[in-house]
Amino acid sequence: MGKKKYVSLRVKLLAYVCLLFMLVFTAITVLMVQQTKMRSEERARLFASELKENVKLRTERQMDQIENIVSGILYTLPGRMDKPGDMIAVSETALRLDTFLQGVSVVVYADGQPNHGAYVVSTMRTADGTLSHKVLAANLAKTFMNRSCYKEALAQPEGCWSEPFMEEGLDHVPMVCYSHQLQDGNGNSLAMVMAHLPLSKLRFSLGMQKGYEGNFSIILSDQGYFIAHPDTTLTSRPTTYQEFAERKGGDTGILAQGNAMIAGQSGTDLRKIEDKEFFVSFSPLEGSSWSVASLIPYSSVVHNVWKFFLLMSLVTFAFVFLFGILAYIYLRKKLTPLQGVTDAFYEMGQGNFDVESPRYDRNDEIGRLSTAFIHLKTELKQHVADLMHETREKQNIESELNLARRIQTRHLPAPFNPKKYNSPLELETLFKSSSEMGGDFYDYVVHKGILYFVMCDISTKGLASSLMLTVLHSLFHIALRHSNKPSEIMSSLNNGVVISSDEEMFTTLMVGKLNLSSGEMELCSAGHTPPVLLQANGQADLFKMESNLPLGVIDNYEFQDASLQLRPGMGVLFYTSGLEESNNAEGMDFGRQRILSLLGGSQAMSAREILDMLEQEVRQFVGEKQQTSDLTMMCMRWDAENAPHAIAARQSEIRGGVVADVPAEYLRLTTGDDTIQRASAFVDAYCQRSPALVPLNFSLSLALEEALSSLIQHAYQGQEGKPVFLTMEVSNSRLEITLSDEGQSFNPLHAEPGEAPEKTEELGILLLRRLMDSVSYQRQGDKDVLTMVKNL
Numbered sequence: 001m002g003k004k005k006y007v008s009l010r011v012k013l014l015a016y017v018c019l020l021f022m023l024v025f026t027a028i029t030v031l032m033v034q035q036t037k038m039r040s041e042e043r044a045r046l047f048a049s050e051l052k053e054n055v056k057l058r059t060e061r062q063m064d065q066i067e068n069i070v071s072g073i074l075y076t077l078p079g080r081m082d083k084p085g086d087m088i089a090v091s092e093t094a095l096r097l098d099t100f101l102q103g104v105s106v107v108v109y110a111d112g113q114p115n116h117g118a119y120v121v122s123t124m125r126t127a128d129g130t131l132s133h134k135v136l137a138a139n140l141a142k143t144f145m146n147r148s149c150y151k152e153a154l155a156q157p158e159g160c161w162s163e164p165f166m167e168e169g170l171d172h173v174p175m176v177c178y179s180h181q182l183q184d185g186n187g188n189s190l191a192m193v194m195a196h197l198p199l200s201k202l203r204f205s206l207g208m209q210k211g212y213e214g215n216f217s218i219i220l221s222d223q224g225y226f227i228a229h230p231d232t233t234l235t236s237r238p239t240t241y242q243e244f245a246e247r248k249g250g251d252t253g254i255l256a257q258g259n260a261m262i263a264g265q266s267g268t269d270l271r272k273i274e275d276k277e278f279f280v281s282f283s284p285l286e287g288s289s290w291s292v293a294s295l296i297p298y299s300s301v302v303h304n305v306w307k308f309f310l311l312m313s314l315v316t317f318a319f320v321f322l323f324g325i326l327a328y329i330y331l332r333k334k335l336t337p338l339q340g341v342t343d344a345f346y347e348m349g350q351g352n353f354d355v356e357s358p359r360y361d362r363n364d365e366i367g368r369l370s371t372a373f374i375h376l377k378t379e380l381k382q383h384v385a386d387l388m389h390e391t392r393e394k395q396n397i398e399s400e401l402n403l404a405r406r407i408q409t410r411h412l413p414a415p416f417n418p419k420k421y422n423s424p425l426e427l428e429t430l431f432k433s434s435s436e437m438g439g440d441f442y443d444y445v446v447h448k449g450i451l452y453f454v455m456c457d458i459s460t461k462g463l464a465s466s467l468m469l470t471v472l473h474s475l476f477h478i479a480l481r482h483s484n485k486p487s488e489i490m491s492s493l494n495n496g497v498v499i500s501s502d503e504e505m506f507t508t509l510m511v512g513k514l515n516l517s518s519g520e521m522e523l524c525s526a527g528h529t530p531p532v533l534l535q536a537n538g539q540a541d542l543f544k545m546e547s548n549l550p551l552g553v554i555d556n557y558e559f560q561d562a563s564l565q566l567r568p569g570m571g572v573l574f575y576t577s578g579l580e581e582s583n584n585a586e587g588m589d590f591g592r593q594r595i596l597s598l599l600g601g602s603q604a605m606s607a608r609e610i611l612d613m614l615e616q617e618v619r620q621f622v623g624e625k626q627q628t629s630d631l632t633m634m635c636m637r638w639d640a641e642n643a644p645h646a647i648a649a650r651q652s653e654i655r656g657g658v659v660a661d662v663p664a665e666y667l668r669l670t671t672g673d674d675t676i677q678r679a680s681a682f683v684d685a686y687c688q689r690s691p692a693l694v695p696l697n698f699s700l701s702l703a704l705e706e707a708l709s710s711l712i713q714h715a716y717q718g719q720e721g722k723p724v725f726l727t728m729e730v731s732n733s734r735l736e737i738t739l740s741d742e743g744q745s746f747n748p749l750h751a752e753p754g755e756a757p758e759k760t761e762e763l764g765i766l767l768l769r770r771l772m773d774s775v776s777y778q779r780q781g782d783k784d785v786l787t788m789v790k791n792l
Helices: 009-076 084-097 138-145 148-154 199-206 241-247 252-262 298-349 365-411 463-480 486-500 577-581 592-599 607-622 644-656 675-687 694-715 760-771
Strands: 103-110 113-125 131-137 165-167 173-183 189-198 216-220 226-228 267-273 276-284 291-297 426-432 440-447 450-458 507-515 520-526 532-534 540-542 562-565 571-575 631-637 662-670 723-730 734-741 774-780 783-791
Touching: 009 084, 009 173, 009 189, 009 199, 009 216, 009 267, 009 276, 009 291, 009 298, 084 103, 084 113, 084 131, 103 138, 113 138, 131 138, 138 148, 148 173, 148 189, 173 199, 189 199, 199 216, 199 226, 216 252, 241 252, 252 267, 252 276, 252 291, 276 298, 291 298, 298 365, 426 440, 426 607, 440 463, 440 631, 450 463, 450 631, 463 486, 463 507, 486 507, 486 520, 532 592, 540 592, 571 577, 571 607, 577 592, 577 631, 592 607, 607 631, 662 675, 675 694, 675 723, 694 723, 694 734, 694 760, 694 783
Parallel strands: none
Antiparallel strands: 103 113, 103 189, 113 131, 165 173, 173 189, 216 226, 216 291, 267 276, 276 291, 426 631, 440 450, 450 507, 507 520, 520 562, 532 540, 532 571, 571 631, 662 723, 723 734, 734 783, 774 783
16 A cells, blocks of 8 residues: 555644734734724814815805905995996996906885885896996886895895895806895885805805815705705706705715705714715804805725725735745755654554664754654564564464363253153253353263253353363263262362362352152252242242352362252253343343243243243343353253143133133222232232133233333322222133323323334333233323233
């Protein structure tokens, strides 16, 4: 295989360092851009305010000049109002003083009546710059007095500026008019002077808009008309900001700004107008009801900010690029030796221990790594050589163990054939070793109608146990030549083991003798687990006998025998400690009580079926955990009349016929420690009333135990002293068991048939369904009712 592709360390370091510098410089750039943006916005606000003040100052200055001219005319009117020629001369003088003025009109009232002018003197500047004069008599003056600018002025006793209007006599020139009345000492109006100013002249007051690109100023009248605007279409004829907003699709920004200006407000804000953002500074004009505003596009403000951002970005990338080149050169120079050491390590990892690594005499990590590699290579070569030697030795040992295992297996007896000895005995064995060489052993020999058997359990495993078992096998067959009592055989074995055994080796033994004709059995135990007696009625109990001391503890120890008479239908199970001590992943042992529970009601099972059942239960209990104990069992069944096939035949006959009815029996229980025991006793007593029910005693008790456990745990939450009602009845070859409670509603049948159990409760439900032919649940009022049926 070729070398696995990888990314060089110097490339990774370079990438990390460059990325770090880029992040730092990017953060600095963003911070500087943000600060620049804030300062730019603040400067734009100040500039908009200054621009507005300049426009305001120029406009107010122009308006003051016109107001002063009108005041001068008013000053000269007394004593000349009956001389139109003098009025014309005064008007000409005013027009020459202010070239922005379009014309001057003087209205002289008749008898102090403003609505009855005696005459009107009007002097206007023509397109070629000459002055034209008109004197309108009283009958013609009425037309002049119907103008809107005149009517607006009549409502103001002081001077005032009119709204924009069109001057018909001058090719419809848009203009505004400043008017002021002349009054006597009694407050009577004598005359009115009106100065006409074109809107085009007021545009000059806006001046040259310098500073930000696209900035401009506007002037609005108190009625919302544009007095001055860079867009001349808005002043070529009188136009309000509402009309302008409608042209722009109802722009709310224009309306909001116009409303603020005609309301006399002032300020500097960021507003959105015509889908663009503007810094707007606005305030009223002094001496009038007009308002002026200066606007700066936000895009012009941030334009320089973006230019600064791009510049800083270029500087950042240029610096990172330059730094990357310098860092790459430096890292390549410093880390190149590391490449040689890395390649050498890789080759050594592939099994090439002859690879040469360059030596670097440097006082840094690379120098230490180079020295460590040379030392490691030497140590590894020696370690591999030692490992190969140990492997060869282990293979030899395993070969010897396999040979010893085959020898041990040969010591196991052939299957027992009852026909050969014309005996009602059924004998089956099972041996499962947890290692190459187990610590269990069994054997049996038939001599003159007597079955001699032995079962051994050695605490150790492996070769030592194999040697000990070989010794015991030989001693057992030698002892049979001289002794026929189990205790005498055990004494011979004990004396032989004392001589050859190791003090750390712990051995238990069971020796038995069985008359194949009469069923008389004698047993002697050397610290071995007592056997289980399987009664004809299905009851399973431990056989009480003297356990004696384990084998090889004391020389010449006197062992005690125990006698047992096998009767029809009885059985005996011998086993080693591996059955009880089999444990699962939670560290729980299989346990003796579990064995007795499983064997209870096994009278219909053959010896082989019992062993297979126990092996399967152990396998399910242990799961995937590796076992450390051997599993050895020997099961005996006595009397052909009560053999499994005969029992099964009788049960078949019972099932094929009609089972007599058994009256219903009722039991009231209370939850507590003895609930399940009392229920089992009730089931046992009821089953004794019919031969068809006796074989079912165990399975019915087990089903009822599962149902009661679920009821107590869920319906009553484990509380004690709560009522439980149990009824059993046989009718029409059908056994019905009813279980009810007064607890909270709970349906125990939450696992569907055929569903793989995932929890303990679900496993119990599936077991309940397998034991019974049908199971149903109902909630009747305040009770849970569980009905279990077994067809007979």
